[in-house]
Amino acid sequence: MAATAGELTLSSAIAYASYTIITATIFFISYRLLLHPLSSYPGPLVAKLTGGYAGLYAIQKRLHIIIWRDHERYGPVVRIGPDRLVFNTATALKDIYQNDRIVKSRHYLSTTRNNIVNVFTAIPNDLHRVKRKVIEPAITDRAMRSFEPIMAGQIDIYLKQVLEASQSSTPSPAVNMTEKTRHLGLDIVGQLAFGYDLGVQTREDNRFIMKAMYFGNFRGNIFHHLPGLSKLYINRIFDYVFYEAREKYWRLVETMIKSRVTLDRHAKPDLYSFVADTLTANPDSIRGSHLWLEALFFLTAGGDTVATAISAVFFYLARNRACYETLAAEIRSSFASASDIKTGPQLAGCAYLRACIHEAMRMSPPIATTLWREQDPTDDQPLVIDGHAVPKGTLFGVNPYALHHNKEYFPEPFAFRPERWLSSEGGGKTARTHDAFAAFSVGPRACAGKAMAYLESSLVLAKTLWLFDFEAAPGKLAEVGGGRVGGTDGRDRPDEFQIMDIFTSRTDGPYLVFRPRGGVGEEIGGIPVILI
Numbered sequence: 088m089a090a091t092a093g094e095l096t097l098s099s100a101i102a103y104a105s106y107t108i109i110t111a112t113i114f115f116i117s118y119r120l121l122l123h124p125l126s127s128y129p130g131p132l133v134a135k136l137t138g139g140y141a142g143l144y145a146i147q148k149r150l151h152i153i154i155w156r157d158h159e160r161y162g163p164v165v166r167i168g169p170d171r172l173v174f175n176t177a178t179a180l181k182d183i184y185q186n187d188r189i190v191k192s193r194h195y196l197s198t199t200r201n202n203i204v205n206v207f208t209a210i211p212n213d214l215h216r217v218k219r220k221v222i223e224p225a226i227t228d229r230a231m232r233s234f235e236p237i238m239a240g241q242i243d244i245y246l247k248q249v250l251e252a253s254q255s256s257t258p259s260p261a262v263n264m265t266e267k268t269r270h271l272g273l274d275i276v277g278q279l280a281f282g283y284d285l286g287v288q289t290r291e292d293n294r295f296i297m298k299a300m301y302f303g304n305f306r307g308n309i310f311h312h313l314p315g316l317s318k319l320y321i322n323r324i325f326d327y328v329f330y331e332a333r334e335k336y337w338r339l340v341e342t343m344i345k346s347r348v349t350l351d352r353h354a355k356p357d358l359y360s361f362v363a364d365t366l367t368a369n370p371d372s373i374r375g376s377h378l379w380l381e382a383l384f385f386l387t388a389g390g391d392t393v394a395t396a397i398s399a400v401f402f403y404l405a406r407n408r409a410c411y412e413t414l415a416a417e418i419r420s421s422f423a424s425a426s427d428i429k430t431g432p433q434l435a436g437c438a439y440l441r442a443c444i445h446e447a448m449r450m451s452p453p454i455a456t457t458l459w460r461e462q463d464p465t466d467d468q469p470l471v472i473d474g475h476a477v478p479k480g481t482l483f484g485v486n487p488y489a490l491h492h493n494k495e496y497f498p499e500p501f502a503f504r505p506e507r508w509l510s511s512e513g514g515g516k517t518a519r520t521h522d523a524f525a526a527f528s529v530g531p532r533a534c535a536g537k538a539m540a541y542l543e544s545s546l547v548l549a550k551t552l553w554l555f556d557f558e559a560a561p562g563k564l565a566e567v568g569g570g571r572v573g574g575t576d577g578r579d580r581p582d583e584f585q586i587m588d589i590f591t592s593r594t595d596g597p598y599l600v601f602r603p604r605g606g607v608g609e610e611i612g613g614i615p616v617i618l619i
């Protein structure tokens with residue numbers, strides 16, 4: 088039967104549409120593979136075509152492993168998305184992060200509301216300098232010396248709890264160090280921000296903060312890698328699902344600020360005492376104020392990261408007995424009592440302690456995500472990174488986990504060897520090692536809280552080792568935190584402390600069993616430490 092004119096028109100329209108779609112697809116694929124300014128850079132085929140490659144692994148919280156694997160396959164520069172390059176050398180680290188012609192990627196804004204920014208999300212370098220100058224004095228070495236007694240008070244609570252666990256058989260004496268150090272980290276940063284007692288170590292009621300931070304970071308990391316999502320309806324879904332946790336958290340931060348602004352600015356050695364003149368907040372409209380925005384970031388930056396570093400050291404010490412013995416000997420010969428452990432030449436002289444902290448952060452960085460950067464939009468000069476011309480509009484960065492596992496800088500990258508950080512290894516190797524250390528990033532946008540991170544981790548580790556001996560918990564609990572033999576997701580090394588990359592790193596374990604050291608005649612907050 089002959090086709091009608093209407094049917095002919097419809098089938099021609101379908102055929103026309105199909106040809107158009109096929110031609111556009113072929114053009115799109117050819118462009119991204121052959122004509123795109125980054126087409127000459129190696130990388131997985133799917134990554135050259137779509138940002139979904141990195142996005143998917145970001146959702147799976149293991150993009151750091153994939154980037155490391157891709158560098159092993161494709162070399163020191165990899166095209167990890169249609170418009171993204173990751174580099175894997177110390178030279179690139181310097182070229183990117185210590186370069187005034189480079190700014191943070193525009194996608195940092197996808198985690199802001201109404202484009203109101205804080206020190207972390209300010210994109211232009213001059214705006215960032217202003218913001219950094221405001222908060223930095225609160226976390227310098229000097230500020231830490233005033234804050235140290237308060238930090239030590241919180242650490243005493245942690246030590247008492249470890250002591251109690253060591254003396255109990257029900258519940259199990261095993262302590263989950265991720266949980267313990269995270270509680271401690273939050274209590275310390277609450278004190279540091281607004282002299283506020285969050286009481287996370289001792290009470291349940293504020294522990295929801297960890298969940299709220301988790302979702303905030305995870306969402307932010309997904310948007311860094313799939314920025315289109317932040318503009319879609321899915322953002323509202325995130326808001327809806329996590330509304331309750333976020334709202335509760337925001338109310339708590341409001342309470343913290345309100346209770347602090349009523350006191351004299353010098354009443355406590357906290358962030359507020361440094362920023363009160365510059366970052367004012369009207370008690371009736373705290374949300375959205377600059378003080379509020381800085382506080383939200385400050386609490387996450389300080390509360391989430393140090394715990395990962397400390398748990399990682401515990402994990403690796405429990406599995407590397409020779410390192411444990413060396414560190415214990417250093418600490419126990421440097422101090423006369425646990426209460427002597429404080430900032431000073433003795434603590435600064437504990438080189439092996441510092442080496443253990445470095446080595447643990449090398450293997451399991453507390454921030455393992457690529458910190459994306461781009462050329463300043465106002466700069467029109469050609470940009471070269473590690474000898475490669477990088478077209479404008481490209482996002483680029485170095486992934487800390489991948490660089491920290493690059494054999495060029497760190498032979499046997501999956502072995503815990505604190506000695507690699509000590510000058511006694513000789514041959515100028517340590518300078519090369521330090522040049523490739525990216526845990527705190529480098530340059531003007533590097534971590535402002537380094538002094539606090541080293542102080543907190545040094546005090547916790549040194550005091551713990553002075554007072555206790557410890558080992559991995561017996562049975563299955565000993566495996567928590569490590570990889571699984573035979574795993575196909577890149578997490579197959581039992582002796583590697585696994586991190587879930589959600590911008591900051593999430594961890595679990597290690598579970599440890601503690602034993603108070605005999606004969607040290609020590610007290611923690613008035614409780615005698617007795618060998619049982």
Ligand code: HEM
Binds near residue numbers: 385
């Ligand atoms: C082991 C612990 C820590 C690690 C590994 C770490 C790592 C980092 C990294 C990699 C950045 C750069 C982020 C980016 O470029 O997007 C950063 C920024 C920052 N960190 Fe830390 N951090 C730690 C602890 C702390 C602590 C305890 C504080 C204090 C509360 C802090 C405050 C900050 C601030 C204010 C920034 C923003 C700096 C700026 O943009 O100028 N950090 N941190």
